[in-house]
Amino acid sequence: MKAFRSLRILISISRTATAPGCKPHLPHTFLRRFYSAQPKLDGDGPIGDSVFDSSQYSIPGTQEKQKQPNWDKGYRERVQRELFPEDKGKSKSPEEEESVDRSRILAKALLEAALESADDELGEGEVREEDQKSLYVGIIGPPNAGKSSLTNFMVGTKVAAASRKTNTTTHEVLGVLTKGDTQVCFFDTPGLMLKKSGYGYKDIKARVQNAWTSVDLFDVLIVMFDVHRHLTCPDSRVVRLITYMGEEANPKQKRILCMNKVDLVEKKKDLLKVAEEFQNLPAYERYFMISGLKGSGVKDLSQYLMDQAVKKPWEEHPFTMSEEVMKNISLEVVRERLLDHVHQEVPYGVEHRLVDWREQRDGSLRIEQHLITPKLSQRKILVGKGGAKIGRIGIEANEELRRIMNRKVHLILKVLLK
Numbered sequence: 001m002k003a004f005r006s007l008r009i010l011i012s013i014s015r016t017a018t019a020p021g022c023k024p025h026l027p028h029t030f031l032r033r034f035y036s037a038q039p040k041l042d043g044d045g046p047i048g049d050s051v052f053d054s055s056q057y058s059i060p061g062t063q064e065k066q067k068q069p070n071w072d073k074g075y076r077e078r079v080q081r082e083l084f085p086e087d088k089g090k091s092k093s094p095e096e097e098e099s100v101d102r103s104r105i106l107a108k109a110l111l112e113a114a115l116e117s118a119d120d121e122l123g124e125g126e127v128r129e130e131d132q133k134s135l136y137v138g139i140i141g142p143p144n145a146g147k148s149s150l151t152n153f154m155v156g157t158k159v160a161a162a163s164r165k166t167n168t169t170t171h172e173v174l175g176v177l178t179k180g181d182t183q184v185c186f187f188d189t190p191g192l193m194l195k196k197s198g199y200g201y202k203d204i205k206a207r208v209q210n211a212w213t214s215v216d217l218f219d220v221l222i223v224m225f226d227v228h229r230h231l232t233c234p235d236s237r238v239v240r241l242i243t244y245m246g247e248e249a250n251p252k253q254k255r256i257l258c259m260n261k262v263d264l265v266e267k268k269k270d271l272l273k274v275a276e277e278f279q280n281l282p283a284y285e286r287y288f289m290i291s292g293l294k295g296s297g298v299k300d301l302s303q304y305l306m307d308q309a310v311k312k313p314w315e316e317h318p319f320t321m322s323e324e325v326m327k328n329i330s331l332e333v334v335r336e337r338l339l340d341h342v343h344q345e346v347p348y349g350v351e352h353r354l355v356d357w358r359e360q361r362d363g364s365l366r367i368e369q370h371l372i373t374p375k376l377s378q379r380k381i382l383v384g385k386g387g388a389k390i391g392r393i394g395i396e397a398n399e400e401l402r403r404i405m406n407r408k409v410h411l412i413l414k415v416l417l418k
């Protein structure tokens, strides 16, 4: 990774070095752009002072900071004199000096890249592709069986599950669990039920038919049902689904039967009755009695799944976040910037609302937040002179959100009076 970074630096340096007459990037220009949040004068022109709209600003961040030499120039000159006495006395023009400096930066970066040890290349939480293990788990079951709740519980709050990100046309990623070198992706299999004859409702939609075909592609298939409901008010379609999936083993897929919502079953021996009812189905390798909501039995199930993972590069970013979590993060990021830039008491009186969250066609995210203040004086402080304060907050928040969410973010902040 570091080597890659060095390479990027090298490329940018060598580009600058080869462009004749190219002036070094001036730090004060960079600072002014970063901190004064000047609206772009092209496009639609500046907008009202109390509104920050990231599309009206040129957001820094894509510019690489010019790397400066970090060795002592005095020592270098001494070495130069000792090693290359013929150069002694020759004075260089500022342009020549600059070009020599750039070559030295280039050389030093090359050296750093070459000296990089393999162990240094991985950051925290990163696993080499060749060491990564993966498992695709499909969860099938009637509506309300508890598929999402179980995934949420397994994935946990840290990485916040239930991403509704569409992965294929027929399946949605419910959540991603990444632990050590192993990643387990949970997929929903929407709409898969059986009609009376025992086969899928082929006529509903081609989508559902595709879903049936691709169900076999998961490494593990969890067939889940609400055991409490089964005991109190059994549904023949659910029994057919369980039987159909359990009748014939698929050599390429492990199937497990999960009796969910055990916490609602008062007499635990009733659970054994249900287990007996389905025990002669050869395709089920294991039976689990769980409560996806309360967590009982989920640890065993998670461990079982982790053990099934095979060497295969991860497909998903290890920290897939749910939309709910991302929304909260977006509020937190702006709030943090508010606290950084505005006098401590002011932000506490501000009502902070997320009013719009939308994926746009180009893949970017439009986030609109309102900062509602009860007093005109507070509003003035928040907006700043000519919108400088809200602009600064907006630019910094936008940049951080872009990094966290790994995509373009169109942030709009409006300062309103109650």
Ligand SMILES: Nc1nc2c(ncn2[C@@H]2O[C@H](COP(=O)(O)OP(=O)(O)OP(=O)(O)O)[C@@H](O)[C@H]2O)c(=O)[nH]1
Pocket: 141, 142, 143, 144, 145, 146, 147, 148, 149, 150, 260, 261, 262, 263, 264, 290, 291, 292, 293, 294
């Ligand atoms: N008591 C209890 N309730 C549960 C359990 N698991 C899920 N539930 C509840 O059952 C309801 C349905 O849960 P979901 O996780 O949304 O079910 P689902 O299978 O994803 O539902 P669909 O999205 O309609 O397919 C929710 O109200 C959950 O709180 C459990 O183990 N115990």
